[in-house]
Amino acid sequence: xxxxxxxxxxxxxxxxxxxxxxxxxxxxxxxxxxxxxxxxxxxxxxxxxxxxxxxxxxxxxxxxxxxxxxxxxxxxxxxxxxxxxxxxxxxxxxxxxxxxxxxxxxxxxxxxxxxxxxxxxxxxxxxxxxxxxxxxxxx
DNA sequence: TTAATTTAATTCGTTACTTCA
DNA sequence: ACTGAAGTAACGAATTAAATT
Numbered sequence: 434x435x436x437x438x439x440x441x442x443x444x445x446x447x448x449x450x451x452x453x454x455x456x457x458x459x460x461x462x463x464x465x466x467x468x469x470x471x472x473x474x475x476x477x478x479x480x481x482x483x484x485x486x487x488x489x490x491x492x493x494x495x496x497x498x499x500x501x502x503x504x505x506x507x508x509x510x511x512x513x514x515x516x517x518x519x520x521x522x523x524x525x526x527x528x529x530x531x532x533x534x535x536x537x538x539x540x541x542x543x544x545x546x547x548x549x550x551x552x553x554x555x556x557x558x559x560x561x562x563x564x565x566x567x568x569x570x571x572x
Numbered sequence: 573t574t575a576a577t578t579t580a581a582t583t584c585g586t587t588a589c590t591t592c593a
Numbered sequence: 594a595c596t597g598a599a600g601t602a603a604c605g606a607a608t609t610a611a612a613t614t
Contacts, residue, residue, distance in 0.1 A: 498580095498581095498610080498611055498612090499579085499580050499610075499611045500580075500612095501579085501580080501611095501612065501613085502579090502580080519603095519604090520603095537581090538580080538581085540603085540604095541580065541582090542579095542580080543604095544603095544605075544606095545579070545580070545581085547604085547605075548605075548606070548607095549579090551605085551606095
């Protein structure tokens with residue numbers, strides 16, 4: 434299976450982003466990622482952190498219903514998403530280790546992010562607010 | 573307290589690739 | 594060497610369900 438994964442990585446990279454590949458267009462870096470969420474999330478993290486720690490420690494416990502990603506985790510994930518909208522196996526592993534999340538959680542996050550991104554035709558609120566002049570869609 | 577919103581997680585269907593007969 | 598079936602992995606879309614506002 435390792436070979437397969439490796440191949441998948443290449444494939445993902447190949448089809449990573451046909452349209453929005455290398456357009457970092459980052460100016461503020463991380464200040465304007467979650468325009469609205471950023472600050473509000475901060476408050477949310479407090480209780481979530483406790484739950485998460487238990488989640489990380491136990492990991493096997495069935496109780497944990499839904500964890501809330503911390504501000505830091507969201508930020509790192511969003512940064513990665515900006516660079517690549519698709520996850521390489523290595524990236525997934527690295528992020529999961531770095532953020533202390535399960536690879537599947539990272540995968541799910543990216544899937545959800547992509548879905549939301551598509552909803553806005555690639556122009557998400559945060560992005561649109563960051564560079565309004567760059568998102569000049571043809572149609 | 574309830575309703576609305578947000579979002580992590582799940583399910584289902586599809587596609588692509590590899591292996592084997 | 595070529596073809597088709599079976600198996601696996603990943604993704605997108607839709608949906609669910611919990612946490613937050």
